[in-house]
Structures are given as structure tokens and as C-alpha cells.
Amino acid sequence: MTLNAALFLDHENLVPLIEELGKTLEVVAPVYAEGEPVFATWKGEPLALDADNPLNSPVEFFLPQKEVLFKYVQCSGRYTFQDVPPKSRLILGMRPCDLQAIKVLDEIFGTELPDHPYASKRMSTIIVALNCTSPGERCFCAQMGSGPAAEEGYDLLLTDVGSGYLVESGSPAGMFILRAHSHHFEEALPEHLKEKERLLSLAEEEITNRRPALTPEEIRRAIDETDWGEVEKRCLRCGGCSLVCPVCHCFSVMDRGVPDGERLRCRDSCVMAGFSRMTSGANPRAALGERLRHWYLDKFVYIPEKTGMLGCVGCGRCSSVCLSEIDRWSILREAIE
Amino acid sequence: MNQKSLKKEKRVRSGTLAGKGTDQMLSRYVPLQAEVIDIDVESSNTYLISLRPLDEEDETVRLDYCPGQFLMVSVFGLGECPISIASSPTREPLQICVREAGKITQGIMAARVGDIMGIRGPFGNGFPVDKMKGRNVVITGGGSGFATLRSLINYIADNREDFRDVTVAYGARTPHDLYFTSEYGSWQAAGIEVGITVDMMDASWKGNVGLVTSLLKDINPSPGTAALCGPPMMINAVAKDLVSRGFLEPDIYISLERHMKCGVGKCEHCTVGHYHVCTEGPIFSYDVVGDLL
Amino acid sequence: MEKIHTTCIYCGCGCGLYIHVEDGRVVGASPSPAHPVARGRLCVKGWLVHDFVHHPDRLKVPLIRRGGRQVRASWEDALSLTAKRLKEIKEESGPNAVAVLTSAKGTNEENYLLMKFARAALKTNNVDHVARLCHAPSVAGLSISLGSGSMTNPIKSLARSDAILVTGSNTTGQHPLVAAHILEAQSRGATLIVADPRKTQIATLADIHLKPKLGSDVAWTNGILNLIIERDLADEDFIRERTEGFEALKESVSKYTPEMVERISGISPEDLEKAAIAFAEAPRAAVVYAMGTTQHSNGTDNVLALANLILATGNVGRMGTGINPLRGHQNVQGACDMGALPTVYTGYQKVEDPAAREKMERAWGTDLPSSPGPTAVEMMEAAEEGLIKGIYISGENPMMSYPDREQVKRALESLEFLAVADIFPTETTALADVVFPVASFAEKDGTFTSTERRVQRVRRAVSPPGEARSEWRVAADLMKRLGVDADYSSAEEVMEEIAKVTPPYGGISYQRLGISGLHWPCPDPSHPGTEILHQESFPIGRARFNPVEHQDLELDPEYPFLLTTGRSLFHFHTGTMTRRVHLLNRERPRATVDINPEDAAALGVRRGQKVVVESREHSLEIEADVTEEVPKGTVFIPFHFQEAPVNLLTVHNLDPKSKIPDFKRTCVRIRRADS
Known part of the structure; x- marks a missing residue:
């Protein structure tokens, strides 16, 4: 077996494989909770790999909605601090869009003074990605260059080619798994590889046909020309777009407990008024419209400047959770049409 | 375990805590x-x-x-x-x-x-003191922003020979709001020109009343540099005034104040345009943040 | 990480959401895509609903007052003492000297058992809850006109309306998921009419924004009816076939000419006409209202006027129509359904009806009192007078939410015994002799009934903190100590009993609820539930028109401003939970009084300055916000903030028909704090 060889995994062998991996790692996978797909700890229930990508991104396993940064304990006037060790996890079924989000976050959280809580979780997590052969209604990953096929960033990559999964390794850890559990795999056949290409190009076509692409210049122009005051009027201020976005990573920090307690961080949202408001009451981005514009600028201008990658992965979650049904892609198109 | 894109850390801060780990x-x-x-x-x-x-x-x-x-x-x-x-x-x-x-x-x-x-x-980056050396320095502040300037003033006082003419112009709302009043004498003793003004005077006040810009009389822009901190309105007025006197925009350094949670460029609270005030600031030159003030 | 499907704890929308649990701790929440109301969306409070659950302020152990201080006690001692003291008071002063206030935050199961505790164990009908302060006029008014006090239609029905009249509801702020459905209808072409003196977000989005003066609702509603009848736009077939009393209505509203309406309400004849025509000509029109309609001393009349409007236009019993009172608590509908009211058992079976009483006596195996008890605010008056001596309060905070805070304080302090169950210490638990720490929504099983009569599951995701317990267990334990059989092993078992004694809940069982729940009436296990009420007939046969007249309200020249109260988007009710949610409290960290710019200029007040708002009896110092959101002459203060409890200023000005206090109209004057 060579390092870059693609293998084939029978559908029926997936569960035995993750059962074996689950002996040493917590397996996180899309499962059905009351009938809906969600990423949660897998306990042997049916997998929801065929369902749409869950509404809540598995990025929350690296950047949780709320997590303990450290605990502080006071003892005779001095403090001691306790870290929360990361869990060893395997995330099964992460889609290319979310994988791309992790790549962007790695640039932001993993470099220049790496964010320890993020980096430690990242280091102790194995990602088994799943290519999107049947993209969801809301998706525009192809326009953002982040899907429907994953290029890199995974340890293992699955593509459902009908008769089973084509399995590719993207890291030494992935390779190790393939070797250590080789009894579940067969050599992939050329037709498996061909079928992968065919299915993914069909998927890409489907996605691009649904929403025409915009060039980065068009997006920039659209942001400038959008009437943010009008968008502000409609926005119901739920913050959902930024709370559900896999690339959004704003956080706030709070203490809970005196004299002993925890310093926690929670996901925050730059579209909320208090986000940039200073204690003096002055707010550099006082109007909601300005904040919504900033949200777009961050995704399409600032993050690309910083990381070389778009801050939007085209998962479409922001539009689908928008209480005001503001389609994030359409308003850009409308602005330049 | 894919660490491909977890790049090796780069040091961005100009100062660090001494000590290991x-x-x-x-x-x-x-x-x-x-x-x-x-x-x-x-x-x-x-x-x-x-x-x-x-x-x-x-x-x-x-x-x-x-x-x-x-x-x-x-x-x-x-x-x-x-x-x-x-x-x-x-x-x-x-x-x-x-x-x-x-x-x-x-x-x-x-x-x-x-x-x-x-x-x-x-x-944060701190004032570029090396670039200020050998130049005339104007230090202007208002309100609580004066604390960060005091650090610079005392630094200059202790390295006085590295700098040319140094002028401090400081304004507060009332005489009670003036900070570090006991130190003005030592600054003057170190050869620093110190001007103080207030917006609203009381009976005991014998000094200037009015804008800090009124204190900036004989300042020499060549080669000049300035350090500013205070309310945005004041900073803008002072910076414009300095530019009109011939100071170059890249030589005017402004300390910005923003809401922050992490200090290390992650939480995004302090962004001004695409800058993070915590890592790329809080000191910016006027040509960079003039439009963003 | 586990994700547990449950129901949001805040407003009446009843959104389905997932609670994310890691190592026994709630660490997040996300919307449920398959839930019919949430549809994969939530408001800001919903997204952040997880944050208060493990707050260190949670009550974790029972407390008993000893020597003026509340000290830690065992459950056994706290329960025994409560049972003993209530029993003593009952034996000394009669059963009507004790009372129970249940909670719209509690589950149906908890409300049912507390109601049973009051009636079967304490032998009193002195039981009420916060519905008295919100939709008592809806229950009173709609029962008379339609025969049922709840929303006639489901929330999704609003998305299919052709015209929607929203009145007295800051829907975008208080029921954002309902607002989303309304705005969906508007984007489909429906006409949105908003009547609100405040310029709320939904008002700014409206096609027609009527800005009536506070207290003129009957006048402009009658004015619209008058125009509709005059222009022959009334639904004569519907009126003939399904209603009675139209002639009297026609006669009564005829005097409400556009000119008269303008005089009373300030609404221009043009706007009134536009609204009347848009509403009447729409094939499917709906009315949505909330506290701005009910919390008045003529709240029931306001409701009756709106009921007249939908009846006259035949907008009942179909998708896209109806009269829809929006409930402000996730289970205020359920608490009413469970009979946590002084007049009825579950399913609105009247205590005064001997047949109903006999049925409940048989079911519970004990005799029951027959005379209705006083309402919540009346209880406070009775307590101050010494008529009520012992109260059990479940998760309510009357010190913040009831009118006239000083009176409430006097009332609660004059009690011989007060027990309070809550999740956090509140201004009310501070006055208690016994405090029970109870489970939050994330820590218990049960059901909530949302504003649209949807009975839904709330599922236990984590253990309660410390020694806290689900309140259904507290109620059962107290009942047992007072000699009533109450051996329930689970909340589900309580629901089985509820289904047996409550006709509209007859077909409700946990197995059937799933993600979407069931709309009551659901009389039997094979019944699919009832989304739309009154499709074929009304519970009272024919619906009744009830003519109502505008009453001029006195203004007090010395107190020239009208103070109105309400909520902010970012907080819920008395703030017990949301003030402890980091981001919500950051968004709205303190109370402000909203003042119109013209008034502010006249008073010499700038944004951020402190002002003193004074009523005849009390005054409140508070920060001013200067905003066009309020019209000239009106000021607005939300009631979430214990630092500025606006109910110091409000008074016991009760609607005679429903006993709701007037929270929306208090005469005040304002001055700068430094003057």
C-alpha cells in the first residue's frame, strides 16, 4: 500500500471501522436527533451522512459556543489556574466547506501567537471529511472555491461513489489509520476514481447553476453599492448569521464566580451593537448597517488580505438562519444589477 | 493532527514578558x-x-x-x-x-x-521611539489618554539627549481632571516644554483655558514627530493642526482606544477597518488611520 | 457532545431548539430546522438561551429564614415547614387565607400539580399566575365573543395572510419568530398595518403605520369597523350564518366617524381609511395583538373591539385569518390551560360548575372548594389587608412584575408565611420564609404550550445544580405532606393524569409530541390536533358581537407625560435569566427612559443624562434615551431592570372585566436629576 493510494471502503465496513477508532477517540458524526441531522458524539446510532450538512457546523468542536479558558482558585490571596485539557476526537463527515473554514481559522488562530484553546483541540482531532456528492439547496461552495470537493486539510477523505466510499489519506495520521485498520479496506479501482470525478463535477455544476458566481471585484463593488441602511431596517438583530457561520470566530470573555470560578469565552457577533461599544458608550460602528457592512468586508476583504483565503466558504448557513430572510448572496447580486 | 497550516508562531509584539513559557x-x-x-x-x-x-x-x-x-x-x-x-x-x-x-x-x-x-x-506595538529619536517631539493628549503619553514623556526624560525639542501639550476638562500634576516640574527640569490647559476653569486656576492646539506655538516640524492620545475629536483637530504646520502625516502617531477581549488579535472586538488595534496598534500613524478616526 | 431537542424558555413562540451538552454542562444552543415555528432560526435570546443555566448565582440549596436570615436547610425541613405553616394558617384562618401563585415559566405538569395542590390539598381556589398581568383580557374578551381565549390560528397561518393588523405588539422585538412569519407574508404581497404609538421596528416596516394616542384603541378600531360597514365591505354571509348581535354593533360604531376618531386618537382619516380598506378587502386578514392592547384599564374592551373587527370581516376559521393574542411567556397558555386561574380547573372547566367540580373531586378523590378565588393583584391587596396570610409562589417575581412595587412589598412582608421556588435569587425570594431551589428548563422534563396552543416537549439535558429539584416534585411532595395522594414517578405520569381530566388535552401523550408537538384541542389519542379554531362552529354556537365604547381617560396636568412600559428585544420579563446572559446584558446593560426629542429639548435633557420620573406617589431616577421611537408626550421604560424598577410608578388601576392592571398608561412628570 503506497502513501497516496486511494482505498475503497464498503458501506457496511464504515461502522465497524469507526467502532474500532472509537475505542481510543470520541467519535463525532452527523447523527439524527429527533429526526434531524446534528453533529454529536456518536454512540452507535444510525449515521446521517446522506442528510444535508447539519445546520450547526462541526467547527464548534474547535471553537465552542462556550468554553472554559481556565479555572481560577484563590488561596490565601494568591491564585492558581487550571487548564481544561482537550479531548481526543475524530470528526466524521466534515464537509469541504467546513474543512475550508478550519483552514481559514488555522491561519487566524494557529499563527502569530496561536490561540491555545483552539490549537490544542485542533491538534488532538482527526478529521475524516466527506465530499459533497449531493449538495444542499443553500450551498454555494463552488462559487467560493471551497467545495464540493475537498482539496486538503483532512486526515482522511471519503467520497460516496455509490457502491461504497473511496477513501483518500491527506496526512500521516490518516495514513496511519489506513494502515492500522487495513482489514476494512480494499484497493480502489479506476472506476471508483472515475465515479468520484463524475459525481463531484455534477455536484459542482448543480451548485454553480443555482447561483451565478461573482468575482472578488464584483463582490467588493457590491459591498460598496449596497444600501446598508435598507438592510438595517429589515434585520431583526438575531445575530444568527454570525453565530452560525463556520468562519466567524469573534468571541467575548467573561468571568463566572467569586472568589473561585471560571474564565469563559463565548462566541460573539460583530453585528451586535455592544460588540464594538466601548465602556465610555462611544461606539465606532454605531449603526447596525455599518456593522453588517463590516461583516461582509471582513469576509470578502479583510480575511482574504490576512490569510489569502476568502472568509466565506459558501455553506449558506447565514442565509438559512436569517430571521429576516435576507439572502446574503442575493443582496450582493442585487446591489450590482 | 493535520498540522500543515498551523504555521510556526511569529513574534509580533515588540516587548515580551521576561521569563520562561x-x-x-x-x-x-x-x-x-x-x-x-x-x-x-x-x-x-x-x-x-x-x-x-x-x-x-x-x-x-x-x-x-x-x-x-x-x-x-x-x-x-x-x-x-x-x-x-x-x-x-x-x-x-x-x-x-x-x-x-x-x-x-x-x-x-x-x-x-x-x-x-x-x-x-x-x-500592542508601542510608540516607535527609535524613529522619534533625533527629532523634535510634540506630545499632545487629552483626558485619560494622557496615561500612555506619560510613559513616553518619562521615557524621553530619562533618555533626553536622544531627542531634540520636546513639547508636551495637555488638556483636561477641569483642573481636577489633570493627571500627574506633581511630575510637570520634573519634566520641565529635564528640558521638556510643558503646556497645560483646561476646558472649564475654577477659582483656583491660573493657567490656560481652551484647546490644546492653542498651546502649540513654537514647534518645529523639521524634523518633527508627534504622539497623540485622547478623544477622537481632539486628536483629529490636533493632527490637522500639526499637518498645517508642516508635520508629515506618517510622523504623527496616534494611540487608539478600542473595546478588547483578547489582546492577541483573535477576538475581533478592536478592529478598525482591517487593522487589529491590539496587535497592529494601538499606535498608528495618521496617514494610516486618519480616515478611520 | 450531545444535542437535546427542547423548547425555548422565553416568549410564547415556543421555538424548538437543541441544547448542546458536553460533560454534563450546557455549552450551546442551535435552532431546530424541522420545528414548524423555528424553521432553523432563532431570535437573539434563543441563540443565547444556554448561557444562564450554570450561572453561579443559581439557587442550589433550600433556604429557611431563621432569625431574620435565610440559612441553608434540608429539603425535608423546607418541605415540612412549608406544609406545616400553610396547614396551620388554613386551620386557623380558613382555606382562603392561603394562596398559590404558579408560574408561566413552569411546565404544564408543574402548573397542574400546583393547581391541584391549591385546590385538593389547601382546599382553596386562590390560585393565579402572571397571565393575569398579560392576557386576562384576552381570556375574558375572546371567551365572550368566540368562546375561546386563545390564538385562533397557528403562527404559520400568518405567513399566508393577505392583510395583517398588528396592534399593541412590538412583534419584531418580543415575538421575533412571529414577526418573521408576518414579514414573510408582507414580502409575498400582504399589507402590513401596525397600530402603535411607538415607532417599533415592525412599525417602520409597515405599509400603514397608525400612531394612536395611548388609550384610544376602542375608538380607532370602532372607526375602522364603521368605515367597513359604511362601504359595504363587511362579510354579510359570515355575519348572518355564524354570528349574532351585529345590528347593535353597527349602531354603536356608526358614531365613530373618521373625524371623531382623529379627534380621539390622532389618526388621520386618510390613514384610517387606508387601513380599513386594506383589511376589509383582503381575502384573508388577521389580527395580531399583545400587551399594548390588553394592559389597559379597558383591556377587555380593546380585545372585544378587535374581535368585532374579525367577525365583521369574516376572518375566522380559515388559514391566514383569525385573532391572535401573542403570549409573552413560553407557557402562559399552558398555565391557563392547566387551570392555574382562580375560576377554572384544567381545560377551562369552571369551578362553579357543579358537574365539573364533581368530576375533579372524583378524579382526585377529595372534596373541592366551589367559590372562585381572587386574582393575582387582588391577592396582593388581600395580603396587605391580612385576609391572605400564607402564599406559595412558584418562579414568579411580583416585586418586579406586578404594578405598584411598594404595595407588593408591603403585602408580601405582612404575610405570616411565604414560600418561593425559583432558579435564581430574586427580589421576591429575598422576602421568603422558605426558598426552594428548582430546576431550569434545561434540567427537567415536561411540556410547554406555546402561544399557538402547541403542546411541546421540554427535555432534561443536564442535572439541576446542587440540590435543586424539578418543581413538579416539590408540588407532589407538599401535597403528600397535606394528605393528598401524589405518587408520581415522572412528569410523563403527570401528563397522563392531565390528559384524563382535561378534554382538550385528552389525546396528548409524550410519545405523540416529537419535534412539532400537537395543537389542542386534541381530545383523543387518534386526534391529529387542531391548528385552526372555529372552522365549523364556535364553542358557544354563534360568535357574538360586543359593542364597546371609547372612554375618555383623565389627564393630570401636573403629570403631563404618559408612561408606558414593556420589554426590550434583549431581555425577558424581570431579567432574572437574561440579565445573567453575558451578551444580552452587554447589549442592554441598563434601563433607560425613552423620551421624544421634542420633549427632551423642552426638558433640557440629553441622551445619557439622569432624569427623575415621578408619579403621584413615587419617583425613579433613570438614564434618558432620546429617541423618535416614542411620540411626543409619551415615555417608555422597560421593566427588566431591578436598578430602575418601573413598577414603582405603576398603579393598581384594574380593568373591571379582567382585573388586569394598566401597565401601559401612568401619568408622570419628568425633570433632570441635577435640577
């Missing part, structure tokens, strides 16, 4: 403990607090910082907020100047000598 502490967000060793009342709502940073063995840690940098200061149970360093690295002890604004600053000001608070940092 501190970078990891910063990225873990775990603060260093610091003991309050002195508290001076600067005005009714502003204290100058002297701190002794401690390591795990309770030994004093020396902080390596430069003027214009800031600390994230914690009161456990209330939280953490950015506070400018008010002392000069040329002098001990480490000092922060805290003005009552919200719950956390109230908590800091409630501390007594001997109490512990948390500090992380120093953060």
Missing part, C-alpha cells in the same frame, strides 16, 4: 499575577496603581515593554480589560492608570495594597 501563558489566556504595591489618587475617578508582577514562586518578574503598550488587566470574577501602561520602562515599578468607566475598572480601583490582580501582556 510566557508566550504559552499569553496564548492560554492565563494571566500573570501582580500584586498591588501602591495606589495614588490622580483625580476623583482616576487612580495610578503600581504593580509587582509575580512568577509562580512569588518572585518579582520584570516586564519588558515600551511606551504606548498596554496590559490586559483582570479582576477575577469581574473580567479583564485593556489598560495602558502609564510607567516608563526606564523606571520601576510597573504602573497602570485606571479611570472608572465600567464594572471591571471599578473592580480594579477597589483593590487595596497587597491585593492580586491578573495581567497579560504587554500588548
Whole structure:
């Protein structure tokens, strides 16, 4: 077996494989909770790999909605601090869009003074990605260059080619798994590889046909020309777009407990008024419209400047959770049409 | 375990905590403990607090910082907020100047000598003192922004021969709101021109009344540089005034104030356009942030 | 990480959401895509609903007052003492000297058992809850006109309306998921009419924004009816076939000419006409209202006027139509359904009806009192007078939410015994002799009934903190100590009993609820539930028109401003939970009084300055916000903030028909704090 060889995994062998991996790692996978797909700890229930990508991104396993940064304990006037060790996890079924989000976050959280809580979780997590052969209604990953096929960033990559999964390794850890559990795999056949290409190009076509692409210049122009005051009027201020976005990573920090307690961080949202408001009451981005514009600028201008990658992965979650049904892609198109 | 894109860390801060493993502490967000060793009342709502940073063995840690940098200061149970360093690295002890604004600053000001608070940092770029050397320096501030300028003024006073003419123009709302009044004499003694003004005078006030720009009379722009900190309106007015006198925009340094949570460029609270004030600032040159003020 | 499907704890929308649990701790929440109301969306409070659950302030152990201080006690002692003291008071002063206030935050199961505790164990009908302060006029008014006091239609029905009249509801702020459905209808072409003196977000989005003066609702509603009848736009077939009393209505509204309406309400004849025509000509029109309609001393009349409007236009019993009172608590509908009211058992079976009483006596195996009890605010008056001596309060905070805070304080302090169950210490638990720490929504099983009569599951995701317990267990334990059989092993078992004695809940069982729940009436296990009420007939046969007249309200020249109260988007009710949610409290950290710019200029007040708002009896210092959101002459203060409890200023000005206090109209004056 060579390092870059693609293998084939029978559908029926997936569960035995993750059962074996689950002996040493917590397996996180899309499962059905009351009938809906969600990423949660897998306990042997049916997998929801065929369902749409869950509404809540598995990025929350690296950047949780709320997590303990450290605990502080006071003892005779001095403090001691306790870290929360990361869990060893395997995330099964992460889609290319979310994988791309992790790549962007790695640039932001993993470099220049790496964010320890993020980096430690990242280091102790194995990602088994799943290519999107049947993209969801809301998706525009192809326009953002982040899907429907994953290029890199995974340890293992699955593509459902009908008769089973084509399995590719993207890291030494992935390779190790393939070797250590080789009894579940067969050599992939050329037709498996061909079928992968065919299915993914069909998927890409489907996605691009649904929403025409915009060039980065068009997006920039659209942001400038959008009437943010009008968008502000409609926005119901739920913050959902930024709370559900896999690339959004704003956080706030709070203490809970005196004299002993925890310093926690929670996901925050730059579209909320208090986000940039200073204690003096002055707010550099006082109007909601300005904040919504900033949200777009961050995704399409600032993050690309910083990381070389778009801050939007085209998962479409922001539009689908928008209480005001503001389609994030359409308003850009409308602005330049 | 895919570490491909987890690049090796780059040092972006110009100063660091002395001692081992501190970078990891910063990225873990775990603060260093610091003991309050002195508290001076600067005005009714502003204290100058002297701190002794401690390591795990309770030994004093020396902080390596430069003027214009800031600390994230914690009161456990209330939280953490950015506070400018008010002392000069040329002098001990480490000092922060805290003005009552919200719950956390109230908590800091409630501390007594001997109490512990948390500090992380120093953060931010600080004033480019090397670029200021050999030039005439104008230091202008208003309100609580003067704390960070005091760090620079004392730094200059202690390295006076490195700089040419140095002028301080400081404005406050009332005579009671003036900080560091006991130090003006020592600055003058070090050969620094000091001008003070207030917006509203009271019976005891014999000094200037009006805008800080009125204090800037005989300043020489070539080769000139300026350090500014204060309310945005004032900064803008001063910067424009300096430009009209021939100062170059890239030589005018402005210290910005923003809401912050992490200090290390992750939480996004402090962004101004695509800049992070915590890592790329808080000191920006006027040509960079003039439009964003 | 586990994700547990449950129902949001805040407003009446009843959104389905997932609670994310890691190592026994709630660490997040996300919307449920398959839930019919949430549809994969939530408001800001919903997204952040997880944050208060493990707050260190949670009550974790029972407390008993000893020597003026509340000290830690065992459950056994707290329960025994409560049972003993209530029993003593009952034996000394009669059963009507004790009372129970249940909670719209509690589950149906908890409300049912507390109601049973009051009636079967304490033998009193002195039981009420916060519905008295919100939709008592809806229950009173709609029962008379339609025969049922709840929303006639489901929330999704609003998305299919052709015209929607929203009145007295800051829907975008208080029921954002309902607002989303309304705005969906508007984007489909429906006409949105908003009547609100405040310029709320939904008002700014409206096609027609009527800005009536406070207290003129009957006048402009009658004015619209008058125009509709005059223009022959009334639905004569519907009126003939399904209603009675139209002639009297026609006669009564005829005097409400556009000119008269303008005089009373300030609404221009043009706007009134536009609204009347848009509403009447729409094939499917709906009315949505909330506290701005009910919390008045003529709240029931306001409701009756709106009921007249939908009846006259035949907008009942079909998708896209109806009269829809929006409930402000996730289970205020359920608490009413469970009979946590002084007049009825579950399913609105009247205590005064001997047949109903006999049925409940048989079911519970004990005799029951027959005379209705006083309402919540009346209880406070009775307590101050010494008529009520012992109260059990479940998760309510009357010190913040009831009118006239000083009176409430006097009332609660004059009690011989007060027991309070809550999740956090509140201004009310501070006055208690016994405090029970109870489970939050994330820590218990049960059901909530949302504003649209949807009975839904709330599922236990984590253990309660410390020694806290689900309140259904507290109620059962107290009942047992007072000699009533109450051996329930689970909340589900309580629901089985509810289904047996409550006709509209007859077909409700946990197995059937799933993600979407069931709309009551659901009389039997094979019944699919009832989304739309009154499709074929009304419970009272024919619906009744009830003519109502505008009453001029006196203005007090010395107190020239009208103070109105309400909520902010970012907080819920008395703030017990949301003030402890980091981001919500950051968004709205303190109370402000909203003042119109013209008034502010006249008073010399700038944004951020402190002002003193004074009523005849009390005054409140508070920060001013200067905003066009309020019209000239009106000021607004939300009631979430214990630092500025606006109910110091409100008074016991009760609607005679429903006993709701007037929270929306208090005469005040304002001055700068430094003057």
C-alpha cells in the first residue's frame, strides 16, 4: 500500500471501522436527533451522512459556543489556574466547506501567537471529511472555491461513489489509520476514481447553476453599492448569521464566580451593537448597517488580505438562519444589477 | 493532527514578558499575577496603581515593554480589560492608570495594597521611539489618554539627549481632571516644554483655558514627530493642526482606544477597518488611520 | 457532545431548539430546522438561551429564614415547614387565607400539580399566575365573543395572510419568530398595518403605520369597523350564518366617524381609511395583538373591539385569518390551560360548575372548594389587608412584575408565611420564609404550550445544580405532606393524569409530541390536533358581537407625560435569566427612559443624562434615551431592570372585566436629576 493510494471502503465496513477508532477517540458524526441531522458524539446510532450538512457546523468542536479558558482558585490571596485539557476526537463527515473554514481559522488562530484553546483541540482531532456528492439547496461552495470537493486539510477523505466510499489519506495520521485498520479496506479501482470525478463535477455544476458566481471585484463593488441602511431596517438583530457561520470566530470573555470560578469565552457577533461599544458608550460602528457592512468586508476583504483565503466558504448557513430572510448572496447580486 | 497550516508562531509584539513559557501563558489566556504595591489618587475617578508582577514562586518578574503598550488587566470574577501602561520602562515599578468607566475598572480601583490582580501582556506595538529619536517631539493628549503619553514623556526624560525639542501639550476638562500634576516640574527640569490647559476653569486656576492646539506655538516640524492620545475629536483637530504646520502625516502617531477581549488579535472586538488595534496598534500613524478616526 | 431537542424558555413562540451538552454542562444552543415555528432560526435570546443555566448565582440549596436570615436547610425541613405553616394558617384562618401563585415559566405538569395542590390539598381556589398581568383580557374578551381565549390560528397561518393588523405588539422585538412569519407574508404581497404609538421596528416596516394616542384603541378600531360597514365591505354571509348581535354593533360604531376618531386618537382619516380598506378587502386578514392592547384599564374592551373587527370581516376559521393574542411567556397558555386561574380547573372547566367540580373531586378523590378565588393583584391587596396570610409562589417575581412595587412589598412582608421556588435569587425570594431551589428548563422534563396552543416537549439535558429539584416534585411532595395522594414517578405520569381530566388535552401523550408537538384541542389519542379554531362552529354556537365604547381617560396636568412600559428585544420579563446572559446584558446593560426629542429639548435633557420620573406617589431616577421611537408626550421604560424598577410608578388601576392592571398608561412628570 503506497502513501497516496486511494482505498475503497464498503458501506457496511464504515461502522465497524469507526467502532474500532472509537475505542481510543470520541467519535463525532452527523447523527439524527429527533429526526434531524446534528453533529454529536456518536454512540452507535444510525449515521446521517446522506442528510444535508447539519445546520450547526462541526467547527464548534474547535471553537465552542462556550468554553472554559481556565479555572481560577484563590488561596490565601494568591491564585492558581487550571487548564481544561482537550479531548481526543475524530470528526466524521466534515464537509469541504467546513474543512475550508478550519483552514481559514488555522491561519487566524494557529499563527502569530496561536490561540491555545483552539490549537490544542485542533491538534488532538482527526478529521475524516466527506465530499459533497449531493449538495444542499443553500450551498454555494463552488462559487467560493471551497467545495464540493475537498482539496486538503483532512486526515482522511471519503467520497460516496455509490457502491461504497473511496477513501483518500491527506496526512500521516490518516495514513496511519489506513494502515492500522487495513482489514476494512480494499484497493480502489479506476472506476471508483472515475465515479468520484463524475459525481463531484455534477455536484459542482448543480451548485454553480443555482447561483451565478461573482468575482472578488464584483463582490467588493457590491459591498460598496449596497444600501446598508435598507438592510438595517429589515434585520431583526438575531445575530444568527454570525453565530452560525463556520468562519466567524469573534468571541467575548467573561468571568463566572467569586472568589473561585471560571474564565469563559463565548462566541460573539460583530453585528451586535455592544460588540464594538466601548465602556465610555462611544461606539465606532454605531449603526447596525455599518456593522453588517463590516461583516461582509471582513469576509470578502479583510480575511482574504490576512490569510489569502476568502472568509466565506459558501455553506449558506447565514442565509438559512436569517430571521429576516435576507439572502446574503442575493443582496450582493442585487446591489450590482 | 493535520498540522500543515498551523504555521510556526511569529513574534509580533515588540516587548515580551521576561521569563520562561510566557508566550504559552499569553496564548492560554492565563494571566500573570501582580500584586498591588501602591495606589495614588490622580483625580476623583482616576487612580495610578503600581504593580509587582509575580512568577509562580512569588518572585518579582520584570516586564519588558515600551511606551504606548498596554496590559490586559483582570479582576477575577469581574473580567479583564485593556489598560495602558502609564510607567516608563526606564523606571520601576510597573504602573497602570485606571479611570472608572465600567464594572471591571471599578473592580480594579477597589483593590487595596497587597491585593492580586491578573495581567497579560504587554500588548500592542508601542510608540516607535527609535524613529522619534533625533527629532523634535510634540506630545499632545487629552483626558485619560494622557496615561500612555506619560510613559513616553518619562521615557524621553530619562533618555533626553536622544531627542531634540520636546513639547508636551495637555488638556483636561477641569483642573481636577489633570493627571500627574506633581511630575510637570520634573519634566520641565529635564528640558521638556510643558503646556497645560483646561476646558472649564475654577477659582483656583491660573493657567490656560481652551484647546490644546492653542498651546502649540513654537514647534518645529523639521524634523518633527508627534504622539497623540485622547478623544477622537481632539486628536483629529490636533493632527490637522500639526499637518498645517508642516508635520508629515506618517510622523504623527496616534494611540487608539478600542473595546478588547483578547489582546492577541483573535477576538475581533478592536478592529478598525482591517487593522487589529491590539496587535497592529494601538499606535498608528495618521496617514494610516486618519480616515478611520 | 450531545444535542437535546427542547423548547425555548422565553416568549410564547415556543421555538424548538437543541441544547448542546458536553460533560454534563450546557455549552450551546442551535435552532431546530424541522420545528414548524423555528424553521432553523432563532431570535437573539434563543441563540443565547444556554448561557444562564450554570450561572453561579443559581439557587442550589433550600433556604429557611431563621432569625431574620435565610440559612441553608434540608429539603425535608423546607418541605415540612412549608406544609406545616400553610396547614396551620388554613386551620386557623380558613382555606382562603392561603394562596398559590404558579408560574408561566413552569411546565404544564408543574402548573397542574400546583393547581391541584391549591385546590385538593389547601382546599382553596386562590390560585393565579402572571397571565393575569398579560392576557386576562384576552381570556375574558375572546371567551365572550368566540368562546375561546386563545390564538385562533397557528403562527404559520400568518405567513399566508393577505392583510395583517398588528396592534399593541412590538412583534419584531418580543415575538421575533412571529414577526418573521408576518414579514414573510408582507414580502409575498400582504399589507402590513401596525397600530402603535411607538415607532417599533415592525412599525417602520409597515405599509400603514397608525400612531394612536395611548388609550384610544376602542375608538380607532370602532372607526375602522364603521368605515367597513359604511362601504359595504363587511362579510354579510359570515355575519348572518355564524354570528349574532351585529345590528347593535353597527349602531354603536356608526358614531365613530373618521373625524371623531382623529379627534380621539390622532389618526388621520386618510390613514384610517387606508387601513380599513386594506383589511376589509383582503381575502384573508388577521389580527395580531399583545400587551399594548390588553394592559389597559379597558383591556377587555380593546380585545372585544378587535374581535368585532374579525367577525365583521369574516376572518375566522380559515388559514391566514383569525385573532391572535401573542403570549409573552413560553407557557402562559399552558398555565391557563392547566387551570392555574382562580375560576377554572384544567381545560377551562369552571369551578362553579357543579358537574365539573364533581368530576375533579372524583378524579382526585377529595372534596373541592366551589367559590372562585381572587386574582393575582387582588391577592396582593388581600395580603396587605391580612385576609391572605400564607402564599406559595412558584418562579414568579411580583416585586418586579406586578404594578405598584411598594404595595407588593408591603403585602408580601405582612404575610405570616411565604414560600418561593425559583432558579435564581430574586427580589421576591429575598422576602421568603422558605426558598426552594428548582430546576431550569434545561434540567427537567415536561411540556410547554406555546402561544399557538402547541403542546411541546421540554427535555432534561443536564442535572439541576446542587440540590435543586424539578418543581413538579416539590408540588407532589407538599401535597403528600397535606394528605393528598401524589405518587408520581415522572412528569410523563403527570401528563397522563392531565390528559384524563382535561378534554382538550385528552389525546396528548409524550410519545405523540416529537419535534412539532400537537395543537389542542386534541381530545383523543387518534386526534391529529387542531391548528385552526372555529372552522365549523364556535364553542358557544354563534360568535357574538360586543359593542364597546371609547372612554375618555383623565389627564393630570401636573403629570403631563404618559408612561408606558414593556420589554426590550434583549431581555425577558424581570431579567432574572437574561440579565445573567453575558451578551444580552452587554447589549442592554441598563434601563433607560425613552423620551421624544421634542420633549427632551423642552426638558433640557440629553441622551445619557439622569432624569427623575415621578408619579403621584413615587419617583425613579433613570438614564434618558432620546429617541423618535416614542411620540411626543409619551415615555417608555422597560421593566427588566431591578436598578430602575418601573413598577414603582405603576398603579393598581384594574380593568373591571379582567382585573388586569394598566401597565401601559401612568401619568408622570419628568425633570433632570441635577435640577
